[in-house]
Amino acid sequence: MSFASLGLIDPLVRTLAELQYTEPTPIQAQAIPLVLAGRDVMAAAQTGTGKTAGFALPLLQLLTMAGSTAPNSTRVLVLVPTRELAEQVHQSVCSYGASLPLRTMVAYGGVSINPQMMKLRKGVDILVATPGRLLDLYRQNAVKFDLLQTLVLDEADRMLDLGFARELDAVFAALPTQRQTLLFSATFSDPIRALAAKLLRDPASLEVSPRNTTVKAIRQWIVPVDKKRKPELFLYLLKKHRWTQVLAFVKTRKGVDALVELLQAAQIPSDAIHGDKPQPARQRALDRFKAGEVRILVATDVAARGLDIDALPVVVNFDLPIVAEDYVHRTGRTGRAGASGEAVSLVCADEVTQLAALELLTGQTLERIEEPGFAPEHRVPVTNTAGEVVKKPKKPKKPKGDVAVVSEDVRFRR
Structure with a gap:
C-alpha cells in the first residue's frame, strides 16, 4: 500500500518520499481515508506508530483544497497536554506541510504570550496548543473559533491526568458544535471514552493495537x-x-x-x-x-x-x-x-x-x-x-559475598 493509494495529493506524497516515508503504518492506513471523508475518529495506537501523521496529513490536504483563514482565527485546533508534545506535533506538521501554502503555529505556557498574540493576528490554518495557554489567548481575544473546522485531542487521557478537565470544558464551550473531532492516543481510559461519547458524532473507532499494551519489541x-x-x-x-x-x-x-x-x-x-x-x-x-x-x-x-x-x-x-x-x-x-x-x-x-x-x-x-x-x-x-x-515472601538470609539470593517465589528469570 502506498500513501498515494490513500487519496493524498501529489505535494504531500512527494514530501513524504523526501522524508523517507515508504509506506503507511496501520494507524495511518486506516485513519487517513476516514479523516479525508470528514468522519469523527477515535483511534488508539501505541506510541511510535505514526499517530501524528494519521491526522496531520489528511487535515493538511483538506485545508489546502478549500477555504482560507482569517485574522485571529484558526481552522484546525490540536490540543496536547505538554509543551514537549506541542513542539513535537508542530514540528511534524511543519515537515509534512513544507510544500503547502499554509500557516501553522504552536502555543504553550512558560514563555511570553506576546509573540504568540502577534503571530495570530494574520490568522493560522493549524494551531497546536496546550489548554491553559489557549484559554489565555482566547480570553484576550487573540484567537477566535468561528472558522474552526476540526478539533484534534492528542493524548487527551494525559490532559485529564494533569488536571486539565476544567480548562478542556471551557475550550469545548467556546468551539462551534458543527465540526469534525478526532481523538488520537496510545491509551484510552474509561473517563476518556465517556468524554468521547459526548464530543464525537458517530465516530469511526480504530484500535490498531490491544488496549494499553506496551511495544512488543x-x-x-x-x-x-x-x-x-x-x-x-x-x-x-x-x-x-x-x-x-x-x-x-x-x-x-x-x-x-x-x-x-x-x-x-x-x-x-x-x-x-x-x-x-x-x-x-x-x-x-x-x-x-x-x-x-x-x-x-x-x-x-x-x-x-x-x-x-x-x-x-x-x-x-x-x-x-x-x-x-x-x-x-x-x-x-x-x-x-x-x-x-x-x-x-x-x-x-x-x-x-x-x-x-x-x-x-x-x-x-x-x-x-x-x-x-x-x-x-x-x-x-x-x-x-x-x-x-x-x-509476601519471607525475608531471606543474608547472602555471602557476591552471591545473589533469589526468592523461589520468583517465577520469571533470565
Missing part, C-alpha cells in the same frame, strides 16, 4: 532493590550494561535534581526535564540529549509524552509511575517505529501496588532479575496479571 524487566540503594544500583547498571543513552524517569522534581547531581558528580553527562524548569531550559536539555552531548536525561512524567528520540535504546524507571498508564508512555519512548529497546524498572517493596497495577493494565508479569550484591532486605511481594499481590 521492547525487552522489559524489573530489578528488586531497597529504596535507599536505587541510586547506587542505577550507577552499577550503567557500568555493567554500558548503556550509551538512557532516559530515566523519576517520580518527583526533587528526585530528578538529586539523581542528576549524583550523575554529574560521577562525571556522567546528564541533564533534567521537569515542571519547575523554564521551557527554554527543557528544550535545551532535550536538544543536547538528542545530539549525544548528554548521556542520561532524567525526567518526571511531564516528559513521558512528546519526547521523540530516534533509536533510544533504554528507558529506566527509577521510580514506578503513580498512574499505571504512564508506564505505557514511558516505555513507548524506546522501541519506536519497529526498533528494539529495553525498559528496566528499579522496584522497591513499597511500590508493589504500582507494580500490580501496571501488570494488570498491560496483561503481563514482568521478569524479575536480581543483581548480585543488591538483593533487597525488604522483599518485593510477588504479583500477578490480575493486579493481585500473591504473597
